[in-house]
Amino acid sequence: MKKYLAFFRLRFSMGLQYRAAAFAGVVTQFAWAGMEIMMFRAFYRTDAASFPMTFQATCAYVWMQQAFLTLFMAWMMENEIFDLIVNGNISYELCRPVNIYNMWFSRSLANRLSKAVLRCLPILLVAAFLPAPYGLMLPASPLAFLLFLFTLFAGVGVTVAFCMLVYMLSFFTISPAGIRIVAVSMVEFLSGATIPLPFFPEKVRAFLELLPFASMQNVPLRIYSGDLSGAAAGRALFLQLFWLFALIGMGRLLDAFAMKKITIQGG
Amino acid sequence: MRLYGKFFVMHLKSLLEYKTSFFLTCIGQFLVSFNVFLGMYFMFQRFSNVEGFTYNEVLLCFGITLMEFSLAESVARGFDTFDNMIKQGEFDRVLVRPRHEILLVLGSRIEFSRIGRIMQAVVMFIYGFAVSGVRWTPAKVMAVLFMLIGGTVVFSGLFLIYASICFFTIEGLEFMNVFTDGAREYGKYPVSIYGKRILQICTFVIPYALIQYYPFLFLLDRGKPWYCLLPLAACLFIIPCFLLWKLGVRHYTSSGS
Numbered sequence: 001m002k003k004y005l006a007f008f009r010l011r012f013s014m015g016l017q018y019r020a021a022a023f024a025g026v027v028t029q030f031a032w033a034g035m036e037i038m039m040f041r042a043f044y045r046t047d048a049a050s051f052p053m054t055f056q057a058t059c060a061y062v063w064m065q066q067a068f069l070t071l072f073m074a075w076m077m078e079n080e081i082f083d084l085i086v087n088g089n090i091s092y093e094l095c096r097p098v099n100i101y102n103m104w105f106s107r108s109l110a111n112r113l114s115k116a117v118l119r120c121l122p123i124l125l126v127a128a129f130l131p132a133p134y135g136l137m138l139p140a141s142p143l144a145f146l147l148f149l150f151t152l153f154a155g156v157g158v159t160v161a162f163c164m165l166v167y168m169l170s171f172f173t174i175s176p177a178g179i180r181i182v183a184v185s186m187v188e189f190l191s192g193a194t195i196p197l198p199f200f201p202e203k204v205r206a207f208l209e210l211l212p213f214a215s216m217q218n219v220p221l222r223i224y225s226g227d228l229s230g231a232a233a234g235r236a237l238f239l240q241l242f243w244l245f246a247l248i249g250m251g252r253l254l255d256a257f258a259m260k261k262i263t264i265q266g267g
Numbered sequence: 268m269r270l271y272g273k274f275f276v277m278h279l280k281s282l283l284e285y286k287t288s289f290f291l292t293c294i295g296q297f298l299v300s301f302n303v304f305l306g307m308y309f310m311f312q313r314f315s316n317v318e319g320f321t322y323n324e325v326l327l328c329f330g331i332t333l334m335e336f337s338l339a340e341s342v343a344r345g346f347d348t349f350d351n352m353i354k355q356g357e358f359d360r361v362l363v364r365p366r367h368e369i370l371l372v373l374g375s376r377i378e379f380s381r382i383g384r385i386m387q388a389v390v391m392f393i394y395g396f397a398v399s400g401v402r403w404t405p406a407k408v409m410a411v412l413f414m415l416i417g418g419t420v421v422f423s424g425l426f427l428i429y430a431s432i433c434f435f436t437i438e439g440l441e442f443m444n445v446f447t448d449g450a451r452e453y454g455k456y457p458v459s460i461y462g463k464r465i466l467q468i469c470t471f472v473i474p475y476a477l478i479q480y481y482p483f484l485f486l487l488d489r490g491k492p493w494y495c496l497l498p499l500a501a502c503l504f505i506i507p508c509f510l511l512w513k514l515g516v517r518h519y520t521s522s523g524s
Contacts, residue, residue: 024441031445035453035461042460047314178291185298194306201312 003098008106015114022118025070029123033066037134052198056133057225061196063127063136064221070115071156072217074187077163078108082176085167088264101255104167105248108160140226147233152220154240159216161247162187168254171262192218198227209236212243270366274374296383300333304391307455318460323398325456328483330388330395331411332454335418335478336447337388341381343423345373346430353433359521368516372430401486410482410495417498418478422447424508425473431508434515450475457483477501 037059044055053061070076081104084090093100127136139145166183170176188194190213197205197218208214219236222228228236282289307329311322320328349372352358361371401407429443450473453461458469458480469475477497484490 021441027442028445031442031449035449038461038465039453039456041462042317042456043310043314046317046319050313052313175287175291178287178295181292181295182298185295185302188299189302189305194302195310199313200309204309 004102004106007103008110011107011110012114015111026119026122029066029069033062036062053227056137057227059134060136060225061221064224067120067123068116071112072159074184081167085170091264101252105164139224148220148224151223151237154244155216155220157244161251164251168251168258171258187213191216215240215243271374275377278377293383297387300384300387320457327395327399328457329455330391331414332479333388334392335415336422336451337385338419339422343426345376346426348376349430350433353437356521407486410485413498414478414482417501420502421474421478421504424505427508427512431511431515434519454479474501474504
């Protein structure tokens, strides 16, 4: 456990070095969030009655989504890991007395967290001071906030565990480009990054909420905006934990299987 | 132009060495923009219209914008990796060759995997046409043609600006994505829904509205007849972009290595 914590710390402080990139990212995310909110405003002005959540909750959802973008975006997979697998440098990693799965898991987690730490504060600060419906409101209750924090971490865990599956699968396919892009576009759509899940029709949404993808950003963001509370929130949390363990279990199985029949590419 | 043709064939040949990966990337590209369409579809399951535009009308708008962007992208995406070219000092090599530097930069990389996106654009374009319910007249067909020309020019201009800025910053600016990918993403709806201020910016600063919103109104019989000529006016946008590029080339100092 200690060595994985060390990996985590190492990667975390490495991630904190890229401040200029983070600044550029913050500016970009402001622009995206602004456009996104104006798009929802247009729909809201046209037909407020059909809106599935309050407009303010939608704005909070969008701001939180942009602030914690790096935690949940599936396309932020680590190129270094894919390179290791493709060019054969994986052999060096295998020489180390550590478990590949745990090592990569802690490093991905650290990467995402460090990027988010750099980016979220400026966005949250500015969003909090924007005028009423467009800005970021306070959460409904202290309890909701605690629940938000907890599900936020569970959500990142599910996201990383899913990415780990993709890494593990690319042991078998050699060229990772294909499964990567398919996995990414699936996550984008099914996790509520394209449009929040409440905007889907009732039946589709009920189904999507059971999938692991809904346990990523959907749960924490909706708990923060107050759209998900009470028993529904408890159920969502339970599902999150279930998927977290299920995905990690699957990843470990694949890991064990891949290690048995691994071939090293090139030299 | 013949040289560009040669570059084209060269890249195509090198690519066909890796067929599976190429097809998978194409499918992926297709899926990514298909997501956008699905998002729109589900939004309109809930809302019947947005600011007076129905689903079918928005689809036509989306198809045209996506087509404009994809055309520009397949021509000018070579500028996308231009910061690498500058960082590694490869631009020196370009400067000593007896051809125009823009042609050589564009020829340095042609992305065929964008074919996935182009296919998506073509499908959306045709589908948008089929369901839009617009009564087509020769003038309207001309207007669509002008939109495609104007749109390709404007988006190419934006890619050119992105590359020109690299002369000064060395690093590519992530922020520029807002103007290119962002415009594709949010250009699926007519610009006017984002409010008056945005419409003004998109008319006078970066002429998105000239290639999308105004001629689109003309297609729907809601605009004045001269709106169909606006995309051609938008082509003027390439002039300042080109001047910026010239300025950049003059300012260029090799980063060595």
